[in-house]
Amino acid sequence: MSVEQAPVHRADFDQVMVPNYAPAAFIPVRGEGSRVWDQAGRERVDFSGGIAVNVLGHCHPALVNALTEQGNKLWHVSNVFTNEPALQLAKKLVDATFAERVFFCNSGAEANEAAFKLARRVAFDRYGEEKYEIVAALNSFHGRTLFTVSVGGQPKYSDGFGPKITGIRHVPFNDLEALKAIVSDKTCAVVLEPVQGEGGVLPADLAYLQGARELCNQHNALLIFDEVQCGMGRSGHLFAYMHYGVIPDIVSSAKSLGGGFPIGAMLTTEALAKHFPVGTHGTTYGGNPLACAVAGAVFDVLTTPGVLEGVQAKHQKFKARLEGIGQHYGIFSQVRGLGLLIGCVLSEAWKGKARAVFDAAEQENLMILQAGPDVIRFAPSLVVEDADIDEGLDRFERAVAKLTQG
Incomplete structure (x- = not known):
């Protein structure tokens, strides 16, 4: 039996929702592949x-099938039990x-929260309470909890909520000398995004990540890679650390992990995991059968031969066209990123006008x-069809033409 719902409109958002978002003027109601339709059928x-x-x-049919199949079996049992999809x-x-x-x-915030807590716990257990500092990059983004937003290094997100978590140090991204100057025997972890996402789609230099790994080894600190945005195939590798060949101690994952179904994960070694014995950390919904069944299907599709290899070809297709648009209309100074996480840096004349x-x-x-401004x-589907890339970039070029030519 289905109950008929009263119609809702964008204006209702301003009446019933906390105003911490400013959503677009239209409401998406249906999606298929790389296309979305709104209430008006547009x-x-x-x-x-x-x-x-x-x-x-x-x-995606594989995800719809996984969710439907699991939805008819078992949704939630709590972590008093384990379940098959999680294992x-x-x-x-x-x-x-x-x-x-x-x-x-x-x-992703919860995955990072777990990573940061684990890093502090390991240092506490092994070296004592003086080793608790976390070193992170300016303009990074690690989530919206008080701990993760403090580590993020963007005051616009962390100011105004009272005292911040102490023991967090920030240095410029991709600056190895700055990192060397700040990492010490008080450092329990260095946390970096292999590609800064919110900070402007900025890939790390190989030497920077290699240097961070060496510093962590020297100072008995853990190297944490936040791969919430750049992981699960987006770089063209399953995880971006594989692109660089630099092995971290902990990786956080979310976003693409569930393909749209909420799930996060913290990956680490057996030796480090031992510092989270029974009762030290937990979550009510974490590892529930629905999320894990969908994420398992995402993993299976991503690791199908040809899928990750196809990401690089799609990257080149995007990059060539975007560079052409940028040069022709004078709007971009650079197109950068890894795989299908692509950033177009606005030229001097267009600085600050990303919203436009x-x-x-x-x-x-x-x-x-x-x-940022x-x-x-661009963070499209990794299996976006070439026809959709062409059509979308045609639309983008029309938008840029109208914008730049008044």
């Missing part, structure tokens, strides 16, 4: 991917990565993203 090409989440687009997914992640142990949660580009794209029925971000 169709859009989606190059935003739910902010790098919809790794296989909208309503199956954990085995897949362990077999495919450096990790030997997995902790499941519900979001975003709005112009929306007028042409294209969904894109910003990464100076960078346009």
